[in-house]
Amino acid sequence: MRYFIYISYFGKAYSGWQIQKNAVAVQQVIEMALGKLLATAVVVSGSSRTDKGVHAVQQVAHFDLVTPIDPTHLAYKMNRILPSDISISAIRPVIADAHARFDASHRKYAYTIVTEKDPFYRDKAVWLRRMPPLTLLNQIAAMFTGKADFEFFSKVTDATKGFMCNVEEAFWLQTDYKVVFYIKANRFLRGMVRAIVGMILKVATGQMDVTTLTQLIRHKPEVRPTLTLMPPHGLTLMEVGYPEALFIQ
Template sequence: MTGAVTRYFIDVLYKGTLYSGFQVQENAHTVQAALDKALSTLFRAPVVTTGSSRTDAGVHALQNFLHFDTALPLHPQFLYKINAILPEDIVLKAIYEVPPDAHARFDALGRSYEYYLYREKDPFMKDRGYFFPYTLDTGLLQEAAAIIKDYTDFTSFSKRNTQVKTFLCKIHESYWTVSEKQLVYNVSANRFLRGMVRGLVGTMLRVGRGKLTLQDFHNVIAGKDCTLADFAVPPQGLFLVKVRYPEGLLVDDRLK
């Protein structure tokens, strides 16, 4: 006998190398499909999740959230059982009971991404970063990253054929972390457009290599034309690192 329907948020991380993106697609191997299958197997009933953020093929996540509803009780060893069922490149970290109207996508207040470049050939970074052994002016990279915070319309950094109604985004953080062997672009915003982070990185790298001036970079953003931006950086360097929700939403961890 089952009780009332309960809504749960799940916190997951995954390595996206072997997947055709996050969202369920017909005849495609996706992260969400693997999660739905594992949950349905454990509950022995169909479970359909709703994700907070769609990542492209080859993109990774240190944190992403989904929600689902069920009237069935949680197995007392839920985390152990579900992670035994999931593929080794997907991990479910926590499950939270939330109000019935909570929504993994629409309640998110913001997201943070990191994009990794590595400067020396490294087989262990091959599917987790972009090998970029070229000379870069990191000072110009930082200046370009700071410029991004001055704008709210990112039409130039949205891939075509998107369904969004607005291209407005509020950037909270935008900066590069630089070390001898690695560069990481860090960006946080209330929302992101399709392909936006890779477009920002690709275009900033042109600035760092002296192929665009800082004024050119201003002009790319102000131009509101995606043909002006450079989206040609590979997906494996991109990580979704955090999804933020209203304080107090994710407090009822069912497994603590």
């Protein structure tokens, strides 16, 4: 049987989602918990490779077991032994070839900024003293919607397979002194959301003109611009969506 497991985590203590040498990753902690409870080695494959310090309200991974289990009971037992900064919200059986990464229909991220110093947001938001007007931020954010090549808004690696992404939503919301950027797309490249937030702020504060930004989104200039990544702790993976046909019950 194959199962999807829904995971939430506060990323401060971890090197990211994916297992790495000489560092503790969320994937490693999940696999260890499953192995302990099921008395067998279990490998989980995640939907998104969040970076060091990035959080997740909903990360999804899949794993396989020979013997069927009670998903609700296993989720409860995992929450009993997992550290306080990781929790399991659900485990759902899926069809045999369902894949947490490749079958995802969309992913949604949020980047949080606060304009007042707040100790409760210290590790989950970036403190900026001033923010441009919300109307201006949303005008610039709208430029990122649609299908485009986002090579200039990502950290390029040898493992990157294409740069085309279809951004369905990109907008800012403000509540008191908290300003949040939301973005939803079929896929994201490494560092893409943090780069987009940094670029929006550059344009909104006059450090880059709109024409240059348009060129970066719609075309490929000969000279690659310097990539400005916002700090990772302001970023949260909010949601991963799947076709309902993948789930058995």
